[in-house]
Amino acid sequence: MSSAPQKSAWAVAQQQFDLAASRLGLDAGIAAVLREPRRQLTVHFPVRMDDGSTRVFEGHRVQHNLGRGPAKGGIRFHQDVNIEEVKALSMWMSWKCAVMDLPYGGGKGGVTVDPKKLSLGELERLTRRFTTEIAVIIGPESDIPAPDVNTNSQTMAWMMDTYSMHVGYTVPGVVTGKPIALGGSLGRNEATARGAVFCIREAAAKINLNLKGATVVVQGYGNAGSIAARLISEMGAKVIAVSDSSGGIQNPAGLDLAAVDAHKKKTGSVVAFAGSTPVSNQAILEIPCDVLIPAALENQITADNAGKIKTKIVAEAANGPTTPEADEILFKSGAMVIPDILCNAGGVTVSYFEWVQDLNRDFWEEDEVNARLEKKMVRAFHEVYEMAQKEKSHLRLGAYLLSVQRVADAMKVRGIYP
Numbered sequence: 001m002s003s004a005p006q007k008s009a010w011a012v013a014q015q016q017f018d019l020a021a022s023r024l025g026l027d028a029g030i031a032a033v034l035r036e037p038r039r040q041l042t043v044h045f046p047v048r049m050d051d052g053s054t055r056v057f058e059g060h061r062v063q064h065n066l067g068r069g070p071a072k073g074g075i076r077f078h079q080d081v082n083i084e085e086v087k088a089l090s091m092w093m094s095w096k097c098a099v100m101d102l103p104y105g106g107g108k109g110g111v112t113v114d115p116k117k118l119s120l121g122e123l124e125r126l127t128r129r130f131t132t133e134i135a136v137i138i139g140p141e142s143d144i145p146a147p148d149v150n151t152n153s154q155t156m157a158w159m160m161d162t163y164s165m166h167v168g169y170t171v172p173g174v175v176t177g178k179p180i181a182l183g184g185s186l187g188r189n190e191a192t193a194r195g196a197v198f199c200i201r202e203a204a205a206k207i208n209l210n211l212k213g214a215t216v217v218v219q220g221y222g223n224a225g226s227i228a229a230r231l232i233s234e235m236g237a238k239v240i241a242v243s244d245s246s247g248g249i250q251n252p253a254g255l256d257l258a259a260v261d262a263h264k265k266k267t268g269s270v271v272a273f274a275g276s277t278p279v280s281n282q283a284i285l286e287i288p289c290d291v292l293i294p295a296a297l298e299n300q301i302t303a304d305n306a307g308k309i310k311t312k313i314v315a316e317a318a319n320g321p322t323t324p325e326a327d328e329i330l331f332k333s334g335a336m337v338i339p340d341i342l343c344n345a346g347g348v349t350v351s352y353f354e355w356v357q358d359l360n361r362d363f364w365e366e367d368e369v370n371a372r373l374e375k376k377m378v379r380a381f382h383e384v385y386e387m388a389q390k391e392k393s394h395l396r397l398g399a400y401l402l403s404v405q406r407v408a409d410a411m412k413v414r415g416i417y418p
């Protein structure tokens with residue numbers, strides 16, 4: 001456990017922004033605007049439960065900045081969702097979209113609920129009622145939600161249908177991450193992991209690390225973590241440890257990922273996989289490896305454990321897994337941290353492709369989606385890397401300098417209305 005009191009995700013997000021704003025010499029007025037969300041909506045809404053009772057849930061939708069286009073960002077269903085976390089995630093989305101040079105601002109949403117305790121019917125009613133409550137600020141030209149923690153393409157289908165019922169016609173572009181049958185994009189499911197692996201490949205080339213035979217550890221064996229593990233193992237790397245919310249497993253000789261997937265599908269967790277030894281979610285971060293992929297939740301790598309992490313590349317498939325203090329420790333130790341706003345931006349990039357396809361009613365083949373994603377990820381990685389080299393900083397600061405400047409430039413030329 002951490003000995004220091006844990007900073008809120010929002011405090012971390014603001015601290016990261018302040019550092020970039022100060023390095024850029026940002027105008028004080030623009031910095032003050034970008035330091036706070038533009039709009040935050042908190043709703044309390046009733047849901048009829050299967051037993052006939054009514055429960056009231058709390059949900060949020062935050063739009064951090066709309067300078068470069070409509071707000072874009074996921075909806076998460078988790079028992080720990082709170083307004084501070086959602087504000088931080090919306091700010092990170094602004095920078096993520098700007099790093100990738102997408103015409104979006106940052107948004108985020110969430111409902112405080114443990115979805116594992118709800119039936120499918122309850123989950124649908126919760127999703128539809130929450131969508132109705134935030135319908136005043138979402139839309140294909142204003143704010144476009146997507147899946148996040150504990151939400152998926154089915155959640156997006158319910159959201160799209162609910163919004164469409166309100167306006168009286170089908171609006172596929174109001175959300176992304178939809179099922180293919182409703183205007184979803186091919187390649188969307190693997191996009192976050194695929195983007196992260198493109199970044200790892202580029203980073204490995206920079207430090208002369210051969211991925212063939214390289215050892216990989218994944219904390220968070222969900223959608224992004226499991227697909228990243230598979231894609232990187234297909235490049236010849238050896239995945240030696242993985243974990244999920246129940247715990248982790250390790251095998252220095254390498255894990256058979258197909259067998260791990262089958263075990264997880266059968267039991268609901270990777271825990272107790274035959275031929276592996278158990279490891280906790282905290283201890284897994286400290287296993288010596290070439291590539292560490294944190295793909296779970298925020299604040300996993302802190303000042304307390306950063307000094308014990310022995311890896312060459314930290315690829316942040318999760319949002320906000322590393323605190324600013326840990327960044328400095330890892331940078332000094334020589335580890336290259338590929339920051340979340342770049343590393344896991346494959347998801348929002350293919351969400352953008354999906355939105356473009358929906359608006360144009362013109363759909364692309366999967367190989368075209370993947371090729372366009374690779375081009376955007378590689379270009380963004382090199383822009384961030386060059387900025388970091390120029391500033392003699394870690395990649396996170398490079399990514400922030402690039403993205404904050406882009407958003408600030410948009411704000412400056414737009415001016416203040418009225």
